[in-house]
Amino acid sequence: MGSVNWWLKLIKHDFSGKIVLITGSSGAVGSRLLDFFTSHGATTIGTYLDEMKINIARSKSEGIDLIRCNTMENDDVTSLVGTITKKHGRIDILVNTVGGYLGGKSVVDLEEEEWNKMFGLNLLSAFLITKHVVPLMLQSDYGKIVHISSYTGISAQGLDSAYASSKAGLIRFVESVSKELKNRNLTVNCVLPSIIDTKANRKMMADADFKQWISIDELVAVIAFLSSDDSRAITGSAIPVLKPN
Ligand SMILES: NC(=O)c1ccc[n+]([C@@H]2O[C@H](COP(=O)([O-])OP(=O)(O)OC[C@H]3O[C@@H](n4cnc5c(N)ncnc54)[C@H](OP(=O)(O)O)[C@@H]3O)[C@@H](O)[C@H]2O)c1
Structure with a gap:
């Protein structure tokens, strides 16, 4: 897991006492979120799928619980939320980072699988984790949920129909659930990021201008704001996160 940049440490949100669940915490964004929330006082729980990609011993020593969960499987998600409920009694903040990309394939060549x-990773996962976490948040009359869609969800590039439609679906899902939960303090x-500067992207697009x-x-800074009480008046939004000019 990478360390948090110095300027991110200056962010003043205080997450002390908060129980934070980050799905996909073995990924590029998820692992940084885990570091961020832990270093800002939260009790953090992360999920992963592939145990080769995480360091369970290190996380334990930092007080972070890591739980294996396939978020496309209802039973796995039920068991994840059950385990957290038993130990902590609640989840205050959920950041769902699970997702995947598929591009460069015409609609003609795209296989049904x-x-x-794409719909499993980007939409079914979001549905299942939301479905199981919301009842817990309603019990405590408090909750912040942030999903990671993509800028492609509002503006497709072409040759990315499955990815673009699944991320677009996630935007409407978020809007619908937010309306359902209006006036419940949830x-x-x-967020709709454009290309993120990750190791995997640098490897995949070696000739691109990373700047x-x-x-x-x-x-992470935008997600932190949406997870904090400063954003209590914002719900159902899909916020583009683009490189500032
Ligand atoms: N990277 C970008 O340029 C970019 C741009 C726009 C939007 N996004 C979105 O931002 C989010 C995070 O991206 P990222 O670059 O951090 O992705 P990443 O590094 O590929 O991480 C994806 C995470 O999802 C987990 N995962 C995959 N399949 C899963 C499953 N069936 N059940 C549970 N977990 C599963 C992975 O677990 P394992 O590692 O254990 O397999 C990993 O923790 C994604 O939703 C992505 O679509 C990314």
Whole structure:
């Protein structure tokens, strides 16, 4: 897991006493979020799928619980939320970072399994984790949910129909759930990042101008705001996170 940039440490949100669940915490964005919330006082729980990609021993020593969960499986998500409920009794903040990209394929060449995989990762996962976390948040009359959609969800590039439609679906999902939960002291929002400066993207697009990409920390800063009480008047929003000019 990478360390948090110095300027991110200056962010004043205080998450002391908050129980924070980050799905996909073995990923580029999820791992940084785990560091961020932990260093800002929260009790953090992260999920992963592939145990080769995480350091359970290190996380334990930092007081972070890591739980394996396939967020496309209802039973896994039920068991994840059950385990957290038993230990902590509540979840205050959920940041769902699980997702995946598939581009460069025309609609003619796209396989049905690839379509289903995109919708499973980007939409079914979001539905299942929200479905199981919301009852817990309603019990404590408090909750902040942030999903990661994509700028592609409002502006497709072409050759990305499955990814773009699944991320667009996530935006409407967030809007619908936020309306359902109006006046319940729960906010549900999503962020729409453009290309993020991750190791995987640098490897995949080695000739690109990385300076045009948003940094992970710039994205974390927006998610931190949406997870904080400063954003109590914002729900159902889909916030673009683009490189400032
Ligand atoms: N990277 C970008 O340029 C970019 C741009 C726009 C939007 N986004 C969105 O931002 C989010 C985070 O991106 P990222 O770059 O951090 O992605 P990433 O590094 O690929 O991480 C994805 C995470 O999702 C987990 N995951 C994958 N399949 C899963 C499943 N079936 N059940 C549970 N967990 C699963 C992975 O677990 P394992 O590592 O254990 O397999 C990993 O923790 C995603 O939703 C992505 O679509 C990314």
